Amino acid sequence: MQNFTEDELAIAKSVDLVAVASSLGYTPKRIGNYYTLKEMDSMRIYNRSHWCRFSRRYEKGENGGSQIDFLRVFAGMDVKEAVFWLLDFAGYRRIHDTPEKPVLKYQVPYKEVEKKPFVLPQLAHSNAYLYEYLTNDRAISRDVVNFFVNQGLIYESMPYHNIVFKGNDKDGVTRFASMRGVFDKKGKPFKCDVPGNDKRYGFNIANEESTELVVFEAAIDLMSYMDIHRDFESNKIALGMVADAPLETFLKEHPQISSISFCLDNDKAGRDATEMLMEKYYQLGYDVTDSPPPKGCKDYNEWLVKARNEKQCNLYSKNREIP
Numbered sequence: 647m648q649n650f651t652e653d654e655l656a657i658a659k660s661v662d663l664v665a666v667a668s669s670l671g672y673t674p675k676r677i678g679n680y681y682t683l684k685e686m687d688s689m690r691i692y693n694r695s696h697w698c699r700f701s702r703r704y705e706k707g708e709n710g711g712s713q714i715d716f717l718r719v720f721a722g723m724d725v726k727e728a729v730f731w732l733l734d735f736a737g738y739r740r741i742h743d744t745p746e747k748p749v750l751k752y753q754v755p756y757k758e759v760e761k762k763p764f765v766l767p768q769l770a771h772s773n774a775y776l777y778e779y780l781t782n783d784r785a786i787s788r789d790v791v792n793f794f795v796n797q798g799l800i801y802e803s804m805p806y807h808n809i810v811f812k813g814n815d816k817d818g819v820t821r822f823a824s825m826r827g828v829f830d831k832k833g834k835p836f837k838c839d840v841p842g843n844d845k846r847y848g849f850n851i852a853n854e855e856s857t858e859l860v861v862f863e864a865a866i867d868l869m870s871y872m873d874i875h876r877d878f879e880s881n882k883i884a885l886g887m888v889a890d891a892p893l894e895t896f897l898k899e900h901p902q903i904s905s906i907s908f909c910l911d912n913d914k915a916g917r918d919a920t921e922m923l924m925e926k927y928y929q930l931g932y933d934v935t936d937s938p939p940p941k942g943c944k945d946y947n948e949w950l951v952k953a954r955n956e957k958q959c960n961l962y963s964k965n966r967e968i969p
Contacts, residue, residue, distance in 0.1 A: 658732035662694050698929045764842035767803035776802040778829035785954040790873045811865040813847040816899035822847040848892030850883040857904045867946040905933040910943045
């Protein structure tokens with residue numbers, strides 16, 4: 647490795663790993679936001695740049711890594727041969743006095759997209775509809791709703807009285823916001839993201855003194871979990887989807903986190919996403935746990951609503967206090 651410059655190693659590790667696998671005769675198949683191989687369904691290729699083989703996760707040196715490791719394991723190359731192969735695949739010539747970097751092949755093209763300005767919706771004069779919807783329809787206790795209102799993370803907007811869920815960065819700057827209507831029409835709720843937001847962020851609660859992160863699909867499930875477990879301490883984030891861009895950003899901004907609990911939905915999309923995310927973040931060195939709602943409940947809010955309606959929990963005991 648000492649014979650290669652940092653730029654050359656960076657180029658080798660920027661080559662599209664899906665294209666590399668295809669060139670070796672494998673058949674990549676896209677599943678959600680990762681790829682597997684038709685010939686090896688335990689393989690996962692993430693971000694087209696790194697891989698893991700879950701069936702051999704305990705075999706050191708054989709279970710994942712970069713493009714270089716892929717060629718070493720599946721093409722029998724040593725490290726030096728693999729780097730030369732990747733540089734050649736990228737169309738790179740080892741001429742050190744070349745003033746410009748080479749144009750790489752097989753890269754995902756970057757398209758500049760005109761971004762709309764990010765403007766939060768106007769605040770309503772009160773949060774009356776917000777409280778009515780979250781406490782009555784969603785069964786979330788008033789003290790939990792108070793917590794989020796007082797933190798400035800949710801509010802009621804004008805003119806339609808939607809609930810706005812804000813996603814802040816580590817400095818408290820709002821980078822993302824989504825809206826949820828309080829007047830469901832014929833069972834079809836209004837949901838949308840505020841235009842111009844940064845989808846690398848999500849609705850979250852951060853605590854620099856906690857090393858635990860709990861992950862949800864939806865903001866209301868995050869609030870319901872807090873109500874059920876009376877957990878005001880751990881870091882929490884709602885992805886707003888099953889893709890993990892907000893999770894990646896949160897972990898970069900909060901490097902103290904060492905364990906992740908995934909509380910995604912009990913439907914197929916949630917279960918498939920949980921499996922994929924647990925594999926990925928286990929490989930990245932985190933302690934991971936699958937913590938879905940109980941069987942028979944699609945998500946944490948459905949669990950909370952059922953528990954309240956059936957009077958089988960003590961979530962509303964007057965003796966409970968917010969830490």
